[in-house]
Amino acid sequence: MLQKLRDKTTGWIASLILGLLIIPFAFVGVNEYMTGGTAGDVAVVEAPPTWWESAPQWWPVSMLWQREEVTTDEFRATFEQVRQQQRQAQGEAFDPREFESVENKRRVLEQLIDQKVLALASTRAGIRIGDAAVQKAISSEPAFQVDGKFSPEQYQLLLSSQVPPISPLKFQEEQRDRLRMLLIPQAIGDSDFFTDGEQERMWKLLGETRDVGLALLPAPPEDSAPVDDADIKAWYDGHKDDFKQDESVALEYIEINGNTLPTDAPVDEAALRKRYEDEKSRFVSPEQRVVAHILIAADAGADAATLKAAEEKAAALAQQARAGADFAALARANSEDPGSRDEGGELPPFAKDGSMVKPFEDAAFAMQAGEISGPVKSDFGYHVLQLREIRPGTGRSFEEVRGELAAEQAGNERERAYNDLAGRVVNETLKNPTELAPAAQAVGLPLQTVGPFPRNAPLGIAANPAVLRAAFSETLVQDGTISDPIEIAPNHSVVIRVTQHAPEQAQPLEKVRDAVVVAIRADRREKAAEAAADAVVARLDKGEALSAIAAAENLRFNDLPGMRRGIPMPTAEANEAIFAAQRPAEGKAIAGKVSLGDGNYIVFAVNKVTEGDMTAMPAEERVMMQQQLAQMSGGIASQAYVDAMRKRFKVNVFEERL
Numbered sequence: 134m135l136q137k138l139r140d141k142t143t144g145w146i147a148s149l150i151l152g153l154l155i156i157p158f159a160f161v162g163v164n165e166y167m168t169g170g171t172a173g174d175v176a177v178v179e180a181p182p183t184w185w186e187s188a189p190q191w192w193p194v195s196m197l198w199q200r201e202e203v204t205t206d207e208f209r210a211t212f213e214q215v216r217q218q219q220r221q222a223q224g225e226a227f228d229p230r231e232f233e234s235v236e237n238k239r240r241v242l243e244q245l246i247d248q249k250v251l252a253l254a255s256t257r258a259g260i261r262i263g264d265a266a267v268q269k270a271i272s273s274e275p276a277f278q279v280d281g282k283f284s285p286e287q288y289q290l291l292l293s294s295q296v297p298p299i300s301p302l303k304f305q306e307e308q309r310d311r312l313r314m315l316l317i318p319q320a321i322g323d324s325d326f327f328t329d330g331e332q333e334r335m336w337k338l339l340g341e342t343r344d345v346g347l348a349l350l351p352a353p354p355e356d357s358a359p360v361d362d363a364d365i366k367a368w369y370d371g372h373k374d375d376f377k378q379d380e381s382v383a384l385e386y387i388e389i390n391g392n393t394l395p396t397d398a399p400v401d402e403a404a405l406r407k408r409y410e411d412e413k414s415r416f417v418s419p420e421q422r423v424v425a426h427i428l429i430a431a432d433a434g435a436d437a438a439t440l441k442a443a444e445e446k447a448a449a450l451a452q453q454a455r456a457g458a459d460f461a462a463l464a465r466a467n468s469e470d471p472g473s474r475d476e477g478g479e480l481p482p483f484a485k486d487g488s489m490v491k492p493f494e495d496a497a498f499a500m501q502a503g504e505i506s507g508p509v510k511s512d513f514g515y516h517v518l519q520l521r522e523i524r525p526g527t528g529r530s531f532e533e534v535r536g537e538l539a540a541e542q543a544g545n546e547r548e549r550a551y552n553d554l555a556g557r558v559v560n561e562t563l564k565n566p567t568e569l570a571p572a573a574q575a576v577g578l579p580l581q582t583v584g585p586f587p588r589n590a591p592l593g594i595a596a597n598p599a600v601l602r603a604a605f606s607e608t609l610v611q612d613g614t615i616s617d618p619i620e621i622a623p624n625h626s627v628v629i630r631v632t633q634h635a636p637e638q639a640q641p642l643e644k645v646r647d648a649v650v651v652a653i654r655a656d657r658r659e660k661a662a663e664a665a666a667d668a669v670v671a672r673l674d675k676g677e678a679l680s681a682i683a684a685a686e687n688l689r690f691n692d693l694p695g696m697r698r699g700i701p702m703p704t705a706e707a708n709e710a711i712f713a714a715q716r717p718a719e720g721k722a723i724a725g726k727v728s729l730g731d732g733n734y735i736v737f738a739v740n741k742v743t744e745g746d747m748t749a750m751p752a753e754e755r756v757m758m759q760q761q762l763a764q765m766s767g768g769i770a771s772q773a774y775v776d777a778m779r780k781r782f783k784v785n786v787f788e789e790r791l
Contacts, residue, residue, distance in 0.1 A: 173204050173205050173206070174202045174203060174204055174205065174787065174790075175203050175204070175205055175208045175242060175786070175787050175788075175790045175791055176202070176203040176242060176245070176246050176249070176784065176785065176786045176787065177200060177201075177202050177203070177784070177785045178200065178201045178202075178203075178246060178249040178250055178253055178782050178783070178784050179198050179199065179200050179782060179783045179784075179785070180198065180199050180253055180257065180781065180782045180783070181197070181198055181199075182197045182198065182199065183257050185197065190783075199253060199256060199257065200253075201249035201250075201252050201253045201256075202249070203242065203245045203246060203249055205790060207245065208241070208242060208245060208791070211241055211244075211245060212238065212241050215237075215241055216232055219232060226598060227598070228598065228602065235788075235791070238791045239788070239791070242786070242791065246779070246784060246786075247775050247779070248314060250775060250778045250779050250782060250784075251314040251315065251317070251318065251775060251778070252310065252313070252314045253778075253782060254317060254778045255313045255314055255316060255317060258317065260313050260316055260317070261313070262309045262312045262313045262316075263428075263470055263472060263513055264480075264489055264490060264493070264513070265426075265428075265470045265471075265472035265473040265480055266312060266471070266472040267305050267308050267309050267312065268305075268472070268480050268481045268483065268488075268489075269472045269473070269481065270308055270312060271283075271288070271304075271305065271308060271481070272481035276291060277291065283481055283482070285418050285421055285482060285484065285524075286418045286527070286528075288301075289301070289415075289418055290415060292304055293412070293415055294415075300486075300487075301484070301486045301487065301488045302486065302487035302488060305488050317774065318771035318774055318775065319771070321767065321770050321771050321774050322764070322767030322768060322770060322771040323767065324767070325763055325766045325767035325770050326763050326766075327759050327762040327763045327766055329759075331762070332747065332755070332758065332759050332762060333747045335762065336745040336746075336747050336750070336758070337744040337745045337747075338744075338745065339698065339745060340697075340698075340744070340745020340746065340747075340750075341698055341712070341742060341743065341744055341745050342695045342696060342697055342698075342742075342743045342745075343695075343696050343711060343712065343739050343741065343742050343743070344692075344693070344694045344695065344696070344739070344740045344741040344742075344743075345692075345693045345694075345696050345711055345737055345738065345739055345740065346679040346680060346690065346691070346692050346693070346722075346737065346738040346740065347679075347690070347691045347692075347693060347703065347707075347735055347736075347737050348669065348679055348682065348683045348688045348689065348690050348735070348736045348737075349688060349689040349690075349733070349734075349735055350662065350665055350666055350669065350688060350733065350734045350735070350736060351688075351733065352658070352662055352731055352732030352733050353658050353661045353662050353665070353732055355654070355658065356654035356655075356657045356658045356661075357654075358654075358657070360650050360653050360654065364653060365642070365646065365649050365650065365653070366642070368649055368652060368653050368656075369642050369645070369649050372649075372652065373639050375652065376639065376640050376645040376648060376649065377637055377638065377639055377640065378635070378637065378638050378639075378640050379587035379588060379589060379637060380587065380588060380605065380634075380635065380636055380637040381584070381585045381586060381587045381588075381633075381634070381635045382584055382585060382586070382604050382605060382610065382631050382633060382634050382635075383582065383583070383584030383585040383586075383631070383632050383633035383634075384582065384583050384584050384594075384595065384604055384629050384630065384631060384632060385569050385570075385580055385581065385582045385629070385630050385632050386569070386580075386581055386582075386583070386594060386627045386628060386629040386630070387558060387569060387572065387573050387576075387578050387579075387580060387581070387627065387628050388578070388581065388594070388625075388626075388627050389551065389554055389555050389558060389578070389618065389625070389626050389627065389628075390551075390624070390625045391547050391548060391550065391551030391554075391623075391624030391625060392547070392624060392625065394547055394550045394551060394554070395550075401542070404542065405531075405535060405538045405539060405542065406531060408538055408541075408542075409531045409534065409538060416528050416529045416533075416534050417526060417527070417528025417529070418484075418526055418527050418528055419484040419485065419486065419526045420484065420485070420523065420524065420525055420526045421482040421483060421484050421523075421524040421526075422482065422483065422484075422497050422498060422500075422520060422522070422523055422524070423479065423480070423482050423520075423521045423522035423523075423524065424479075424480055424483075424497050424518055424519065424520055424521065425460055425461065425464060425473070425477060425478035425479040425480065425518070425519045425521055426464070426468070426470070426473065426478050426480065426493075426516045426517060426518050426519070427447070427450055427460075427463055427464045427467055427468040427470075427478055427507075427516065427517040428468050428469050428470040428513060428514055428515070428516055429443045429444075429446050429447045429450075429467070429468075429469060429508075429514050429515045429516075429517075430443070430469040430470075430513060430514040431443035431444075431513075431514040431515060432514075433512045443514055443515050444508050444510070444515050446467075446515075447507055447508035447514075447515035447516070447517050448507070448508050450463055450467055450507075450517050451505055451506075451507040451508060451517045454505045454517060454519065455505045460477070460478065460505070460519045461477025461478065461479075462477075463478075463517075464477050464478030465477060465478075469514070470513075478519070479521065482522075482524060483497075485498050490511045490512060490513070492509055492510060492511050493509060493511050493516060493518075496509045496516075496518055497518060497520060500518065500520040501520065502520055502521070502522060502523050503519075503520065503521075504519070504520050505517065505518070505519050506518040506519075506520075547624065548624055551624045554576060555618055555626060557575075557576050558572055558576055558578070558618070558628060559617075559618065559628075561575045561576060562615045562628060566614045566615050567612075567613055567614055567615070567630075569615055569628070569630045572615075572628075582632070583595060584633065585633055585635065588601065588605055591604075594621070594627055594629075597619075597621050599619050599620065599621070600619050600621070600627060600629065603616050603619055603629060604629060604631060609629070609630070609631045610631050610634050613630065613631060614630070615628055615629070615630045616628055616629045616630070658732050659732060661732075662728075662732040662733070662734055663726075663728070663734065665734070666726040666734035666736055667726070669682055669686075669724075669726075669736045670724045670725065670726055670736055673722060673724035673736070673738055674724055678722075678738075679722070679724075679736065679737075679738040680692070695743070696708070696711065698712050703729075703735060704727070704729065706727055707727040707729075707735055707737070710725055710727045710737070711725070711737055711739060714737075714739050716739075716742045717739055717740065717741070717742065722738040722739060722740045723738070723739045724736065724737065724738050724739075725737055725739075
């Protein structure tokens with residue numbers, strides 16, 4: 134039978150049939166691969182080629198589409214950066230579990246997608262960023278400056294201190310991509326403007342003032358009228374949540390603090406010297422060179438005639454410079470590098486570390502101070518170089534930094550001791566996950582206790598938000614198991630176990646009767662205060678003057694002409710209510726009330742509204758305001774550009790990979 138099957142599946146007819154079946158399966162598979170992203174992507178931004186905007190997305194045409202991917206690693210790194218920023222900003226209030234929400238992850242992903250949209254848009258627009266622009270951006274970064282000037286040592290230190298360390302070449306390429314990505318939206322934002330008419334209309338509202346009268350109504354006296362049983366029962370039944378007994382827990386715990394652990398290990402001189410050599414960039418800065426250049430731009434793919442003309446022009450300029458012509462003047466008149474032309478061609482100092490394109494860097498480090506070199510060909514065209522200064526490498530010797538390295542080694546030893554102890558604690562708790570005393574005895578640490586306490590009044594270590602969250606977590610409360618180590622600070626953690634738990638529960642009326650009476654009387658007093666304020670407002674609505682009412686009722690009265698919007702006077706809430714009131718008709722007033730809390734009320738009367746007058750504003754303030762409004766409008770326009778690009782591109786999101 135097998136032989137018959139073999140005979141039937143050979144020959145040109147069978148081969149043709151098999152070939153026809155393979156083709157659609159191959160196309161479907163390749164198309165899925167080309168359009169579905171890879172397993173390492175959480176989002177893909179795609180666009181058809183600029184010369185074929187209507188190109189379909191099926192294979193093999195889809196191979197022509199341009200793409201930018203948000204990889205899983207990129208997303209995780211960015212999400213971790215945002216996590217650290219939030220942790221620093223919120224301090225102990227930071228909640229790691231809440232931060233891990235889908236909404237937060239999607240928010241970070243949307244920002245990355247916007248960046249990829251901008252990157253793809255800049256690629257399609259043919260934008261390129263030269264070395265000089267990158268160097269200028271880096272040298273102007275305040276983080277790399279000391280006393281207002283670019284510091285190579287600070288630059289190297291900050292890059293090497295990143296986790297993981299970043300090489301200068303990689304950082305410069307990241308900056309090049311960033312500048313390329315931001316060029317269009319920044320240009321849109323910078324080109325936006327606010328007309329005088331728009332500014333005047335805006336100021337009429339923002340600069341508006343109101344003439345206001347204010348009367349302070351004192352709080353009513355404390356309510357001492359009797360409260361009958363029916364009222365008490367009715368209030369209790371309607372406000373049971375106000376009289377609940379809070380959930381509470383008691384804990385036992387082991388504290389592991391690396392800062393208290395001894396470090397008796399002797400200093401290893403060989404290890405210190407090896408670390409010094411491995412991390413020499415922290416202590417020693419390489420030789421740098423200060424170069425001025427003249428760029429005659431020529432694309433690497435230009436025709437031979439264009440390249441020859443650019444080379445000849447560069448050679449002529451080099452000859453003029455060697456003959457004594459002012460190099461800076463030649464650069465300002467002829468260089469096609471916008472980043473350095475106005476500076477006479479001078480670039481920020483650079484080391485031989487790949488931060489400049491190789492032909493340029495090789496030529497610069499082969500020159501003597503004052504020498505003219507060129508033409509030097511790069512991907513950007515032809516350069517004429519002048520070496521203006523050689524800055525020798527500087528740094529600290531091993532002997533100078535030995536104490537610092539020894540302290541770091543001691544810290545590392547202490548950290549190792551902490552990790553070892555924490556690991557032993559975990560191993561012991563795994564042996565008996567519902568009893569903490571055996572683990573404490575095995576590792577020689579004291580078993581401590583705290584509580585009981587409610588969530589809103591934690592005690593001792595439970596004041597740490599992470600510990601508090603774990604103490605009231607469903608797992609520890611219901612199972613009675615030991616927690617994982619909870620970090621309190623670097624090299625400082627605790628493991629806890631809930632030993633006692635009392636759930637939130639309604640307290641019987643008999644226990645909270647006095648509190649209910651207090652609440653009823655406070656409510657009566659608040660209603661009396663509001664009724665008194667409403668009575669004054671009603672009299673104002675009938676035409677009485679607030680000053681007359683205040684005099685008759687012996688109320689504190691203030692007349693505040695020209696009150697400005699946004700001033701917290703008498704309170705922020707009162708100012709907001711006053712400016713939310715309608716504009717009064719001529720000769721009339723608009724009345725309202727604002728609670729100040731604890732039974733105190735302010736009754737106000739808006740007598741007059743005066744629009745903001747632009748002509749009364751000093752010229753400097755007008756210019757500043759117009760700049761601020763233009764900046765705000767420019768930001769809106771830049772975001773509108775990003776939104777428009779997103780609509781033109783195809784965005785695939787793989788949310789299950791977040």
